[in-house]
Amino acid sequence: MLAFGPGLAAWGLVTGVAMTxxxxxxxxxxxxxxxxxxxxxxxxxxxxxxxxxxMWVIWASAFCVNLRFVIFSSQWRVHLGHLPRRRRxxxxxxxxxxxxxxxxxxxxxxxxxxxxxxxxxxxGAAAVWSVWQVSSLAGILLSSFVPLSWGLGFAGTxxxxxxxxxxxxxxxxxxxxxxxxxxxxxxxxxPLKLNILVAIxxxxxxSLVMAKAGxxxxxxx
Amino acid sequence: MSAWSTLPxxxxxxxxxxxxxxxxxxxxxxxxxxKRDLRLPDxxxxxxxxxxxxxxxxxxxxxIFLTHGELIGSWRDARLPAALAAxxxxxxxxxxxxxxxxxxxxxxxxxIGLGW
Numbered sequence: 346m347l348a349f350g351p352g353l354a355a356w357g358l359v360t361g362v363a364m365t366x367x368x369x370x371x372x373x374x375x376x377x378x379x380x381x382x383x384x385x386x387x388x389x390x391x392x393x394x395x396x397x398x399x400m401w402v403i404w405a406s407a408f409c410v411n412l413r414f415v416i417f418s419s420q421w422r423v424h425l426g427h428l429p430r431r432r433r434x435x436x437x438x439x440x441x442x443x444x445x446x447x448x449x450x451x452x453x454x455x456x457x458x459x460x461x462x463x464x465x466x467x468x469g470a471a472a473v474w475s476v477w478q479v480s481s482l483a484g485i486l487l488s489s490f491v492p493l494s495w496g497l498g499f500a501g502t503x504x505x506x507x508x509x510x511x512x513x514x515x516x517x518x519x520x521x522x523x524x525x526x527x528x529x530x531x532x533x534x535x536p537l538k539l540n541i542l543v544a545i546x547x548x549x550x551x552s553l554v555m556a557k558a559g560x561x562x563x564x565x566x
Numbered sequence: 567m568s569a570w571s572t573l574p575x576x577x578x579x580x581x582x583x584x585x586x587x588x589x590x591x592x593x594x595x596x597x598x599x600x601k602r603d604l605r606l607p608d609x610x611x612x613x614x615x616x617x618x619x620x621x622x623x624x625x626x627x628x629x630i631f632l633t634h635g636e637l638i639g640s641w642r643d644a645r646l647p648a649a650l651a652a653x654x655x656x657x658x659x660x661x662x663x664x665x666x667x668x669x670x671x672x673x674x675x676x677x678i679g680l681g682w
Contacts, residue, residue: 352663356662359663370576380583404585404588408592408593409617409618410618411590415597417594419596419604426598433595434599437595438590496673499644502626502629503649504666506630506649506656507661507662509622509623510660510665522619522620525619525627527627530627533628533632540624540628544623548617548624549616549617549620
């Protein structure tokens with residue numbers, strides 16, 4: 346867990362900087378850091394917030410960014426399913442990407458529940474939460490002295506670029522990314538920032554088509 | 567990322583943010599609600615896997631390529647060289663922070679120094 350500290354802190358710092366520098370004030374940035382607690386979704390929401398997109402579009406986009414957590418939650422269920430519902434939901438809310446990575450290193454068997462796992466997960470959640478919040482709040486406060494005209498808000502966009510590259514694992518992902526980028530730019534004139542949702546739908550549709558065509562295409566190759 | 571002018575106010579921002587917090591809770595707790603074993607169909611699972619990438623790209627691409635809804639018309643825009651620098655760095659050493667710093671190292675001088 347300790348090995349991830351510096352990377353996590355740097356990432357929190359950048360997110361803090363990006364929030365204030367997107368024009369969100371210090372107060373709202375702190376509120377976002379403390380309650381939303383999901384770096385990628387926070388970054389993705391910033392341009393939408395700044396351009397005055399409707400709430401439901403911002404929420405829907407963030408949910409799409411967070412869909413990986415939906416998949417993760419089915420894995421957490423194996424280990425936390427015995428807890429009372431309120432406690433497993435409260436703990437689940439605090440479990441970020443890094444928590445699952447560390448947890449699965451410590452408990453490699455994904456199909457089995459063992460005693461002590463819930464406590465281990467809670468400890469990990471507390472550690473990641475603390476490091477993240479301290480570094481994010483530092484980023485918010487430090488960058489509030491930097492004038493917006495410096496354009497440091499572009500740090501958020503550059504971070505998302507890196508995240509996007511790291512998700513390009515296979516051909517389907519590449520196609521989805523290209524389709525999404527093209528659709529988001531081409532449909533930019535749509536009202537209410539609907540270009541974002543159109544782009545996501547187009548990319549998901551493209552990946553489903555590829556999944557259907559995939560086995561046949563591989564046989565032919 | 568433009569100015570904050572279009573926002574109808576602090577309350578609106580706070581409600582949006584608390585909604586985003588609910589989105590976090592909903593997504594992280596999705597399969598923790600029910601005690602029963604719910605399985606996703608394969609096709610749906612595959613769709614869920616590309617959706618986060620698609621959402622991040624959909625937000626990022628216009629931030630890099632568009633100015634006021636139009637494709638960038640001038641090469642005097644710090645964003646393209648910065649994105650290229652970040653991309654080149656990623657190709658050399660994958661990660662998030664390295665490409666970010668490389669991109670900012672190109673972006674800040676061009677933007678602040680030359681006004682691009």
